[in-house]
Amino acid sequence: MRTILLTGGAGFIGSCVLRRLLADGFSVIVLIRSRTNLYRINDLLDQVVVYDIEQKKLSDIFLENHIYAILHLACKYGRAGEIMPVVQSNVIFGLELLELAVKGNVKIFINSDTFYNVPGKKYEGRLAPYILTKRQFLDWLLFYSQKIAIINLKLQHVYGSGDAEDKFLPWLVSQFFCGGGEVKLTGGEQQRDFVAVNDVASAFSFCLTHFAGVDKGFRTFKVGSDQPTTLKEFVLLAYDLYKKENCSEEVFLDFGAVPYAVDEIMFLDEITPSLTSIGWHPRSTAEVTLRELISEWSKHRCLS
Numbered sequence: 660m661r662t663i664l665l666t667g668g669a670g671f672i673g674s675c676v677l678r679r680l681l682a683d684g685f686s687v688i689v690l691i692r693s694r695t696n697l698y699r700i701n702d703l704l705d706q707v708v709v710y711d712i713e714q715k716k717l718s719d720i721f722l723e724n725h726i727y728a729i730l731h732l733a734c735k736y737g738r739a740g741e742i743m744p745v746v747q748s749n750v751i752f753g754l755e756l757l758e759l760a761v762k763g764n765v766k767i768f769i770n771s772d773t774f775y776n777v778p779g780k781k782y783e784g785r786l787a788p789y790i791l792t793k794r795q796f797l798d799w800l801l802f803y804s805q806k807i808a809i810i811n812l813k814l815q816h817v818y819g820s821g822d823a824e825d826k827f828l829p830w831l832v833s834q835f836f837c838g839g840g841e842v843k844l845t846g847g848e849q850q851r852d853f854v855a856v857n858d859v860a861s862a863f864s865f866c867l868t869h870f871a872g873v874d875k876g877f878r879t880f881k882v883g884s885d886q887p888t889t890l891k892e893f894v895l896l897a898y899d900l901y902k903k904e905n906c907s908e909e910v911f912l913d914f915g916a917v918p919y920a921v922d923e924i925m926f927l928d929e930i931t932p933s934l935t936s937i938g939w940h941p942r943s944t945a946e947v948t949l950r951e952l953i954s955e956w957s958k959h960r961c962l963s
Contacts, residue, residue: 662724663867664765666756668707671822672771672814672856676730677950679860682705685867688724698946699821718757728767737788738825742846748829749792750799756796757803767873769810770800770809774852774881775811775833775924782922805929810866813931815883819856819948820822826899828949828962831894832956835910837902843916849893850927852883855943880934884941887927897949904953 663680667673669687675702680687687706691697693713697704710720717918735748753770760768775786776793800809818828834842870878891914898912919925935941 661727661867662688664690664720664724664726664729664756665887666690666752666755667693667771668732669697669700670677670732671699671819671826672817672859673732675819675856675860676863677703677707678924679857679864683864684800684867684935685864688720688726690720707811714858717759718911721759725803726760726763726765728769728867729756729765730769730771730867730879731756732771734771734789735795736786738785740785740788742788745788745792747892749789750796752794753771754799757799761803761806761836765807765866766810767810767870768800768803769812769863770796772797772811772879773811773836774815774883777924777928779893780922780924784920787922802879804875806875807878808870808873808875809877810870811864811877812862812934813879814859815852815854815857815927816879817951818853820951821856822952828897828952829956831897832901832953835898835953836905836956837910841913841915842915844894845890845919845923846915847889847894849890849923849925850886850887851893852881852887852927853893853945854883854941855948857876857948858882858884858941858943861942862934862939865934869937869939879931880937882939883933884945885933885935886945893908893945895944897953899941899948901945901953904950905957906963 662683665687668677669691677687681936690712692711693711712881731753735745757768775790782790796880801808801813806930824827828892894912
């Protein structure tokens with residue numbers, strides 16, 4: 660049973676990845692911090708080894724365990740405008756892991772990247788620190804690929820039940836349930852590739868198997884549904900599915916009421932190869948995943 664070290668395992672995406680790894684028979688070490696909320700994985704804690712890295716030295720974790728691969732999903736978005744905590748989380752912590760991975764003869768390092776990370780694009784908005792640190796860490800991954808196999812997964816717009824309430828789709832669905840109001844949106848012409856979180860989890864597990872035994876080097880892939888759409892089309896689909904199952908008052912979707920961000924991503928990356936090109940395939944449909952998200956919010960509304 661190969662041992663996987665997972666960072667960010669208590670988060671929205673990371674918790675789904677953890678469930679998939681356990682289902683696929685991997686032994687998993689989860690790194691957390693003292694203030695990490697474990698509510699998403701409380702039922703899994705007896706199946707994994709958990710280390711609080713504020714109480715345990717990273718180097719000791721590598722000495723005490725024979726780690727086959729690292730899945731690095733931990734990150735900080737810095738939505739409040741903080742800089743140094745974002746750099747520490749998204750660059751320094753990753754570098755520490757890479758250095759220990761090389762010393763510990765770890766075979767594969769799989770990194771969670773973002774579709775926002777567009778080479779050469781200037782970023783000025785509130786997510787700029789997050790995107791810039793992701794870009795900086797990508798340079799370090801390229802450097803370390805001389806010593807270890809690096810798989811960089813450029814996740815597209817990940818969604819599904821269990822996501823944080825301040826993310827776009829959970830926020831949108833919550834506005835549907837308010838009823839009788841107005842939802843102010845951008846024009847919605849941005850292209851997006853929405854991918855279900857369960858499919859993202861399967862992509863990480865697929866890479867562990869597919870790249871078993873590969874030599875050092877850098878490989879990067881997009882992880883998406885390969886069915887791009889505009890944001891407006893996806894919002895209208897979500898609203899149509901909501902209306903079919905709920906009798907709340909009509910909601911007016913005011914497209915164009917909000918200006919586009921100065922660094923908005925309008926078009927999808929057409930250069931990075933898709934993970935589907937090497938045999939992975941998403942299984943979820945937008946209709947099913949959106950219905951699950953809407954159902955989750957319907958229950959949340961009943962309980963509140």
